[in-house]
Amino acid sequence: MFQKKSSFLGSTLGVLVVGIFAMASLTSCTNPNTPAGHEGYVYEKPRFFGDGGYRDTLKGPANYGFSLWRNQVINIDMRPSTYTENFKILARDDLNISFSFHAILSIRMGSVQQVVENFGGEKWYERYVRETFRTYVRDAVQRYDSRDLKTQRENIAIEVTEKLRAYLEDTPFSLTKVVIGNINYPEIVANAVEQRLAAQQLLSEKETQKAIARKDAEIRIEEAKGIAEAQRIINATLTSNYLQHEAINAQLKMAESPNHTTVYIPVGTNGIPLVKESR
Template sequence: MTLAFLGFILVLLGLNAARLSPGLERLRGLLTLGGLGLLIAGLALSTVVQIGVGQVGVQTLFGKVEDRVLPPGLSVVNPLVDVTRFDTRTQNYTMSATHTEGQQAGDDAIRVLSADGLEVVIDLTVLYHVVPQQAPKILSTIGEDYQEKIVRAISRTRIRDNAVYYDAVALYSSRRDEFQTRILNAIEKDFQASGLKLDQLLIRNIQLPQSVKTSIESKISAEQDAQKMQFVLQKEKQEAERKRVEAQGIADYQRIVNTELSDKLLQYETIKANQAIATSPNAKVIIMGGGRGPVPQLLLADK
């Protein structure tokens, strides 16, 4: 519309050049033709609107929002309408205690009271997108700042409303998934009523009070010490059992030797040993008579 307005001004100057200045009268034709050209070009361009990828356009004519949604690409519109573009791709809104992570400067984490009266700090990321067909409704009822009015406000409110049903330790550990599912269902309904679609809800961090964290750490340390002691006791029991089995084996061996080893068996084993020596190529045998024992006396000597 800027070109059309400029062209209209030039046309007026050309038509009134003679009355305004004698010098302008010589440029009357040029001003008129140039003005007409800019006017036509401006009107032509203002009737064509380009919508980017992942966007939709909403038309407003004299304060009234049109129901027709402009899709991505080129569209022909009334040159008098204003077109507001909405991003329909997935967007994220993060509320975090870390100053550089969230959309808001500084600490923007959500502080809630649990069922046991403790303050819990929650970092949250909301993934959502604008429903294309609902863009005119969003513009007319909420405005372009729907992220602040809907996404931020509803998310913080629903988390506070539902956190009161859980103890602080349960939020941190055993019932964290249940809590996330519960607030997701609550936020999803509110988003749907406002023309938004909730894609995912991510609880990034839950920070407990320092006193509770110290108590949990002490409990975990005590459990680890107990498990370590159980391991040591089990190991000692296994070692004692091994020693008992070893002692029993030695006792059984001694009993067998004491009960079954006789003099005749000893004589037999001695004779076998002497025979082995006698047949050795490096020794000679001299049998000495006169011995009183059950085994003849042998004299061994090297060859």
């Protein structure tokens, strides 16, 4: 009787152990997958046994497949992305300037294992690139006076790009471009600039008005010269005979008019009449 009970207990215990092991195995099954544009770092995360560590690379979109091992995946976006850093930096003339820099970065395909194991995985930008990028920007900006920053922005972007590319040369990371965003001066400076521009505009308008007045004066002078010349010509041609001729013609026209009654008294010089109109 005792032997039967022991055999039964042993069998039950064996079935229970097998069942627990089977359940643990089933719950440990995983199917790592990687979306498009990403690379997946597949690694084992053992529960009871296994070596753990890197297993394979997935190039998305892809699935690793079901496995009895606890395989996990770290997906890294390999596509170009824009990383923005905002700054408030003292320029060489000690003016605090606010602006932003944008770096377009990507990761070389096939390098996900290196990225995860050597550069912080998903945090690669924060851990490896960010502070160096910011340092290069500060060094470039602080060599210029604030008034020169807008005119030198292209040169600053080129300098930062060259330094950052050299820094990333032996890494999985690739720099496409560095772009400077809006440059914002302190409010007092912005107001001063606006006032200066307004003054320049007003000065330009005054210069225009002055030029117009000068031209108007030149026109009036020329008109006066023309009038004087006309008067000179008229005075030179107003001889006694010409005036007498004009007076006679005027008398004839008046005499022929039915609307006026005019009496001519030839008492003027050379018979030119004094005219009196009767009403």
